Amino acid sequence: MSVVNVLKQADIFDEMSNTQLELIASICSERHYQTGDTVFEEHSIGDQLYVIASGEVQIQVDPSLVEREGSGSGTYTIAVLRRGQSFGEVSLVDQGVRSAGARCSDQDTRLIIIPRDKLMLLCDTYPALGYRLMRNLAADLAMKIRNTDLKVREHLLWAQKK
Numbered sequence: 001m002s003v004v005n006v007l008k009q010a011d012i013f014d015e016m017s018n019t020q021l022e023l024i025a026s027i028c029s030e031r032h033y034q035t036g037d038t039v040f041e042e043h044s045i046g047d048q049l050y051v052i053a054s055g056e057v058q059i060q061v062d063p064s065l066v067e068r069e070g071s072g073s074g075t076y077t078i079a080v081l082r083r084g085q086s087f088g089e090v091s092l093v094d095q096g097v098r099s100a101g102a103r104c105s106d107q108d109t110r111l112i113i114i115p116r117d118k119l120m121l122l123c124d125t126y127p128a129l130g131y132r133l134m135r136n137l138a139a140d141l142a143m144k145i146r147n148t149d150l151k152v153r154e155h156l157l158w159a160q161k162k
Contacts, residue, residue, distance in 0.1 A: 003028050006053040006112050009084035012136045020129045027118040033109040039102035046091025046098045047116045055109025057081045060101045075101065078151065079144075089137055092116055 003025040007013045013021060030053070033039065039050065042062055050057075060075040078100065081087055087102055095116070123130030 001053060003030070003053075003112055006051055006084070010051045010086050011084070012049075012051070012086045012089065012133070012140050014136050016129065016132055020126070020132070023122055023126065023129065024114065024119070027114060027122065029113045031111050031113055033104040033111065035104060035107050035109075037104045037109075039104065039111065040088070040098055042099070042101040043097045044101075046088060046096070048088055049086060049092055049114040049116065049119065050088045050102070051086045051112040051114070052081055052083050053110040053112050054083055055104060055111075056106035057087065057109065057111075058103050058105045059087060060103055061099075062101075075103075078148070080105065086140065089140060092119065092137060093141075 004018070004021045007016075007021045007024055007028075013024065016024075033055070039057060040046070042060070057080070058077045059079040059081065060077050062074075063076050088098075090096070090099060119133075123133060
């Protein structure tokens with residue numbers, strides 16, 4: 001499957017023309033991962049957006065950052081993403097450290113990697129592309145925030161019932 005076809009499946013590129021998608025595809029690279037491979041670690045510097053072409057990626061956080069000492073270890077999976085979904089988009093907005101880690105959970109996972117600096121240059125050069133991308137990015141982040149809010153509420157309610 002071509003990079004343009006993968007981008008067409010991603011909500012973050014919704015309603016973009018073929019020309020716009022081809023411009024974005026021209027700055028992309030591809031990388032293959034295997035089960036258990038780390039895409040990036042929580043708190044690492046983020047400068048790339050990822051789109052899943054095939055396979056599955058778990059988004060994970062380390063709960064030890066907010067738990068009491070000795071209350072557990074390891075990571076907690078907050079989302080499982082599949083073909084056409086994107087992740088790493090927060091770094092497009094603030095260039096801060098990653099708020100979660102990403103690990104492949106499927107054999108032969110193929111990711112499309114989009115570097116922030118080149119994507120921002122495209123957005124500056126082609127304002128219509130930039131507007132559409134930022135609108136879609138805002139909608140995607142809003143949906144993820146709402147889902148996270150629901151998970152936090154579930155966790156709080158579950159903790160109260162114990």
